[in-house]
Amino acid sequence: MVVPSFFEKNNIKQNLLSEKKVLSVVLQRHFVSQPDICRYTDLAQQSVSRIVKGLTDIGAIVGERVSSGRRGQPSISIRVVPEFAYTFGVAIMTDSFSVVLMDFSCQVLEEVHCHEATMDRPRIVAKINEIFENLLSKHQIDANRIVGVGVAISGYSLGGTGMYNPPRALGDWALINLVEVLTTDFGFPVWVENDANAAAVGESLMGAGKTYKDFVYLYLAAGIGGGVIINGELLRGCHGNGGEVGLILPSGMYLEPNLSLLEKTLTRNGVEVDGISDLLSRFDVNWPGVEEWLNKTQESFSLIVSALSAILDPEAIVFGGRIPASLSKKVASRLEIYDDARRASPRPLPQLMSSDLTDGGAIGAAALPLKQHFYPGGVSV
Structure with a gap:
């Protein structure tokens, strides 16, 4: 380390x-x-x-x-x-990126979100560095007080080597050691994590983790991923891919419940949206097509939360990521966790809840350096 x-x-x-x-x-x-x-x-x-x-x-x-x-x-x-230390968090998505500045109390001082037509790495890195400089100047922060930069990216970890296999739109970020490359590009120490895992870490420090020490975070974006928190710590798995909940669903048998499917469903119902970022900036839970998406994804969501409940027995399952809170609350309210209700004394089931954190990927990324060096899990308060 x-x-x-x-x-x-x-x-x-x-x-x-x-x-x-x-x-x-x-x-x-x-x-x-x-x-x-x-x-x-x-x-x-x-x-x-x-x-x-x-x-x-x-x-x-x-x-x-x-x-x-x-x-x-x-x-x-x-x-x-709060002024003791600061971090930057960066979320790299298929159609945009976000940057947050976080202080030592885990409060977000400012967040910048940029929609991009393409996500070529050199251009995006240059924009991020410019945002870093602007935020440091605006908030009058000495760069020596920056602990580091957390980066959240979609995709599979390739064995903890700093390499990831992201979606096709992020091909310029694929199969390279992002820790080494971005440390050089940004001039700060860099932590890189799958976006769902990063968001789960943020939730453990600033959200559900204040109440629950064992929970699963479902990250809804262009795809669906997850992060598992056990006794306050992230369960990464031996290759860094713990929590890949989308793989619970047999391909071709169940629809993957994600925002890409929501975009297609809304478009088919006459709602004009220019990508996921545009959808989220104008989202209305009463749009035609929202109810159709909820009905189509209900069985998939129920299978996922039922499997997580049976295997991990968490205290809570948190819906977050890029999904609007108004929509995630509707999702949680209609799901069924499969149970046999034996002898009219069913096993305790996890609380289904919506995350209160906006842009969980960037916020969770900013929390990574603080979690590593200052705030471990497993402390019951």
Whole structure:
């Protein structure tokens, strides 16, 4: 694992696991006391005090006195310092790309989305670099405070080598070591992940992960993918392709439920859309064709969530990606998770829910460097 230059440039040591556990609790609780940190991490009070002091000294967290409304001295609550570090997130899609700037508290400071007729890599990289420079200047951020760039891309991972096999529209990004190439292109350390896996990581830090430690994220875009979070951590599989839920459906027997099919269905019903990006920018859940798409995909979705429920037994299944929330809520409301309801005492089933995060790929990509170096999973809060 390459250590980002962020640590050396800011004279900061890499965090130990115990320090990461403390940071995870502070991030998820927003304001938290030292006794609560001890309770959530099982670390001794003396260890927590030492870790809190060290993280305060480097500027990662700060303690503030918060009145409880009762008599006596206000208690000290700890929060992360947003300005301590920043990341960029980039999502590479078949017809567009997105860039987000994220601070240390995992808040998105700004998001830029660009629709593109073609996705040739040199031109797109030049545009992304220009956006990076503009965002740093606009938000007055020292480039030395950038931990790195997360990149989310559609396609299969080729064995964890930094190479991906994306859809045909992204041929210029295929079968090359994107980690090495983009690190050189961007001038920052780069993490590359399948878009669904990246979005699942973002959801684990900023969305469903605040409530559920075990969930599956369904990523709806031109195709359908997924990311599996177990005990707060991404389950990548031995080749980096865990969560490829679209492959649950036998080819030719079931329609793949995705936004490409939605686009075709809307067009056939007289709704003029110029690609998925245009569809999403103007989407109306009452358009003619939406109900037809819901009916056509219901069986496919039910098979997918039933298989995930039976094999993984997650607490929740989250619908996200590029699908509008108004549509994903309709999808979730009409699905059936197959169950035998034995003795009128059915097994517990996962909660079906819609993600609150927009553009999950770019947001999840920005979270990748923070997840790696500061915020591990598996901390129950």
